[in-house]
Amino acid sequence: MGYRDTRREPVQLQTSIATVSISGEFPEKLAAIAKAGFTGVEIFENDFLTYDASPREVAEMVKDHGLSITLFQPFRDFEGMPEPQRKRTFERAERKFEIMGELGTDLMLICSNVSPISLGGIDRAADDFHELGELAARHGVRVGYEALAWGRHINDHRDAWEIVRRADHKNIGLILDSFHTLSRKIDPNSIRAIPGDKIFIVQLADAPLFDMDLLYWSRHFRNMPGEGDLPVVDFMRAVAATGYNGPLSLEIFNDQFRGGSAKALAEDGHRSLVNLMDRVRRLEPDIAIDVPVMPDRVTAQSVEFVEFATSEDEKDNLAALLSTLGFVRSARHRNRAVELYTQGNIRIVINTDKSGDTFADASYTVHGTNAYAFGVKVDNAREALARATALGAPAFSEERQSGEVSVPAVQGVGNGVIYFLDETPELSGIWEREFSALPVEASDANLTRIDHLAQTTQYQEMLTWLLFYQSIFAVRRTPMVDVVDPGGLVRSQAIEGDPQPHFRVTMNGADNRKTFAGKFLAESFGTSIQHIAFATDDIFATAARLNELGFQALPISRNYYDDLEARFGLEPDFADALRAASILYDRDEKGEYFQIYSRTFGEGFFFEIVERRGDYAGYGAMNAPFRIAAQRRLARPAGMPKR
């Protein structure tokens, strides 16, 4: 290929994905991949073996979708074989080269040998590859060599590179795979010493950090860059530095994805690559990288409001619950059946508007009363919208009347909407401009702000939504925790503003509909906000005030307090005070956490009140089983035995 001036030739974003990465039948996968914006696919031999199509038919289908085949794989156990196996591997390779001719692709992957009979030896392997290079040249194809993390003799890209270097053949190159490098904790900066034109393709995958067998980890837990814990950004920075200018190909094997939708997975994959290269471009300003230019990740300052869609009939129950929490109805929309309830810096919008085709009305029709939208306060709302849409989030807008501002918004998790607000007069003034204040009597239970939103989703969709938030916003992810519900497991993970955790969303992934979260999901027809947590600076004062307002806390069992006293060695007076007010308690190295839950509303929605003391970092996961037990007790139909 010769010398290329990598400074003048920007790295192009060429997106590719292995068809095995997503679910569905082969034609459905191709359609989803093309629609999500990919330009290439990796084809596994199994794709046409299981789909029962010939290589030529597969080639036609791929072409019809406007895609190219970036790689054909896998070819196993090639290098370093003793005779007579050695001769057979060459015959096998030649047959694959013929298939590649029919597929119309010129690159094959050989992964490092795992066979117990392979001999090892860098020069032996290099000689094998040189000879294979001659054969490949006759067929007009190229071969890339990949070090599997569990390869028998070669399990490190540095050794694979040494073999490729010594093979010294223009048809033989290296294949890098972020999982194989990073799972073995090999310093990705070692890639910077490899010439870019000898890297034939780069495969990308992330993974959650687990201490387990590498092969099992790879086959079941890979995920999209940004969804896991591996330093894929550092890996890609090093790749970009080499001048490599070929496809970035996602090769993901994940059990969680098998039940997911092909469309959503393809979109996640494309989003993950665009987001990755945006990070790399920012961290390597001296390397020319041609990716869509977009504003940097959005700093979310707070949740400015939450909006419920409901009906005139059901509104009263919600309003009554809010008033027992100390909220007052402080304003009404000038043009629409929309009311504003406020307290401290919290705004709750209740939308019962039926004029025209509003999204709120449609949302109510499908899901019943639900918190379908929220507004995030950001530095620059237009830029936030630009970043979100550049990452594939659909912009959301509705017809506005004269005098109404069109607030930048995107479709968010499930069937929700996320609005972006900022300090510009146009956006910060909407509450005064579009609403008329109502006379209010002072109420207040010292609730100051929204501490967190809790969204419930199917477990398979959790990664989709975590990636959504993490690519758009400057947030970090907390470790995943398992919440045991008598009906099954609920997995919970939070994203929090980074460095300031003022914006907090917990995602709860329900395995099945027998859990409390799963039941909510089934009965409200989809992913949604299941609870909203308000912050107070004095939980005991708030509890006393709520009592005066007629608030009914979720009653917590006596056993919980006995256990709590023993677990933390609490003073009896303190434990009594918690119990008297149905306050749940948790503590970590950094501080303390207090929680009061409301009873449920509708299909399992509830409010939470929290006080954080010190720098407590969690969400009271220890208490969740007790909360769920209490909710289940109250949900039990009348006449059922109470134990």
Ligand code: MG
């Ligand atoms: Mg690979």
Ligand code: MG
């Ligand atoms: Mg919570």
